[in-house]
Amino acid sequence: MKKRTCFVSNSSSCSFVCEVCGEEQSGMDLCLSDAEMAECENGHIVCCEHMRDQVNNLPIETLRSIYSSFEDNEDDEEVVDADLKSVVSDRIFDGDDGDYDVRADVCPICQFSNLTDSDYINYIEMTKGTVRSDILGEIQSKYKSYPEFMDAVKASKTK
Numbered sequence: 808m809k810k811r812t813c814f815v816s817n818s819s820s821c822s823f824v825c826e827v828c829g830e831e832q833s834g835m836d837l838c839l840s841d842a843e844m845a846e847c848e849n850g851h852i853v854c855c856e857h858m859r860d861q862v863n864n865l866p867i868e869t870l871r872s873i874y875s876s877f878e879d880n881e882d883d884e885e886v887v888d889a890d891l892k893s894v895v896s897d898r899i900f901d902g903d904d905g906d907y908d909v910r911a912d913v914c915p916i917c918q919f920s921n922l923t924d925s926d927y928i929n930y931i932e933m934t935k936g937t938v939r940s941d942i943l944g945e946i947q948s949k950y951k952s953y954p955e956f957m958d959a960v961k962a963s964k965t966k
């Protein structure tokens with residue numbers, strides 16, 4: 808699921824949308840690191856800060872295993888537990904792939920800390936057995952116009 812949108816007509820303006828907070832960054836020749844976003848190994852694009860927040864919540868064993876996966880650790884340099892969080896969050900985007908293919912351990916979506924709209928929809932469809940066309944038919948039969956539908960949605964949220 809690539810969220811990158813590029814318009815490669817005569818300019819190369821790109822934009823990225825964070826799947827956690829919805830923030831959008833766009834610009835000419837923008838790359839993920841310029842946007843301060845990263846993509847996890849399962850293709851989620853999120854702000855780097857959400858991944859760093861996730862690092863802060865990881866148990867020490869996970870931090871230790873992430874640390875040992877870094878390639879250029881010096882053998883004689885043992886990182887103490889107290890420093891692991893900051894070392895891991897500083898280096899999590901330093902690998903060969905940089906902001907791409909970031910480990911799922913630090914992705915808030917892969918860790919079930921956040922539910923994306925598409926996962927929400929997929930889950931509802933899977934468990935309730937409803938499909939988009941059923942829902943559309945139901946909406947069509949209940950509401951005469953789009954504003955009427957919007958009003959009903961608004962009213963249900965203020966309950």
Ligand SMILES: [Zn+2]
Nearest residue numbers: 825827828854
């Ligand atoms: Zn974000």
Ligand SMILES: [Zn+2]
Nearest residue numbers: 847851914917
């Ligand atoms: Zn992910």
